[in-house]
Amino acid sequence: MNTITINEEQALWFRARRGFLAGPGAADAASVARALVGVQAQQEGPARLALSQRMAARPNVAALQAALTAVPEGLVHTWGQRDTLFFFELADWADVVAARDQWGPGRRLGPRPSLETLAACGEVVEAADALMTKGVVDGLVPESLLEGLLPYAEKAQMEPLRFATTRVMWALAQSGTVSLAGKRGAERLYGARTWLFPEMAWPQDPDPVQAAARLVRRYLASYAPATPADIAQFFGARVREVRDWLAALAGELVAVECGDRKGLLALAVDVDTLRETPGDEEDWPVRLLPLWDSLLMGHKDKSWLLPEPADGKRVWRPGAYVTATVHARGKIVATWKHEPRKRGLRVKVTPLSGWRASFTEAVAAEAQIVATHLELPEAEVTIT
Secondary structure, three states: OOEEEOOHHHHHHHHHHHOOOOOOOEOOHHHHHHHHOOEEOOOHHHHHHHHHHOEOOOOOHHHHHHHHHOOOOOEEEEEOHHHOEEEEEHHHHHHHHHHHHHOOOOOOOOOOOOHHHHHHHHHHHHHOOOOEOHHHHHHHOOHHHHHHHHHHHHHHOOOHHHHHHHHHHHHHHHOOOEEEEEEEOOEEEEEEHHHHOOOOOOOOOOOHHHHHHHHHHHHHHHHOOEOHHHHHHHHOOOHHHHHHHHHOOOOOEEEEEEOOEEEEEEEHHHHHHHOOOOOOOOOOOOEEEOOOOHHHHOOOOHHHHOOOHHHHHHHEEHHHEEOOEEEEOOEEEEEEEEEEEOOEEEEEEEEOOOOOHHHHHHHHHHHHHHHHHOOOOOEEEEEO
16 A cells, blocks of 8 residues: 655645535535535534535525425435434435445434334335325334333333334435425425435445445545544444455555554545645635534544644533534634524634634634524624
8 A cells, every 4th residue: 555644734735625614615515424424413504504515606594494394306305424413415325324234333312213113114105195194103103112112212201102103204314215305384394215215226245344434435535534443433334344345446556654643544635635735825715613523533643633632622522522623734723602682693702722813803703604504694703
């Protein structure tokens, strides 16, 4: 395997451009989801902001939501790595489903619906010619599943049948039978893949290792340089499986030397781009990134993003909470919170060790873009 040498800022510059945080921005939301190998969407507000912040047009909530709910728009909302909801590019959906067996099982407790139950529910779902709620499978949940899930429903303070039908729709989504499709009031809506995307080709019996390897290739195209441990962290897998995926990419990889970090890899086709000199402040602007932004979830090694190690505990919090952050030249220099009000958006910025007073003007400009995204007239920024 060939080896290249780059410095840390070149690595961060590569990730910023490939992740649409530097340069002109993406043409559409699907391009962002493709570049990031999914935009985490457990909470849709931060996900919409993460998409908008990377798009050339910086669309507001209404415009972006209209695009996200269009059928088809090139995005699918479903469970991905780490059993977490994501917006994926439609072309990645089959690989996400196929690779799931290679990833960790997630933390969802209790029994899964049987294959027989899923087959019966799948027939009902695929026969529907409209969006549906999980109530469409109410009459198909067997008593054995209700009984098995009862302790978990009680702990979640949910009605047992409602809990069980949620589990059924989750399992159908994991198999690629359905995807999430917005809400009707507070009720989640689902759509059958065959109805939402009737022209979509769906592979039969895909190879899970090859599917996982294709997703790793795309991960490295945006998050390189990265180690096997970084890849394992991103996909919620074990390093042992990652080595199998990397073996499937033999001949496509190069080793990367960057300071004293070990085991870094990148795609050979990206060598020239990795070696490029970072741009100035105009090319690489200060950015406000939302909660759970993909950039903060991309690597096990968080030192890439931190001017000082002690800053990490202010960003990655207990309970898998990832704080909204201010970035300057690829480094986290502050955290931020926002509070929508009738008169505008109140933004509170808390500096970390890398903060400089010269960032204030750029942060104010970015805060105004966030306010416009949220359809609010103006932003008021406070540096605490």
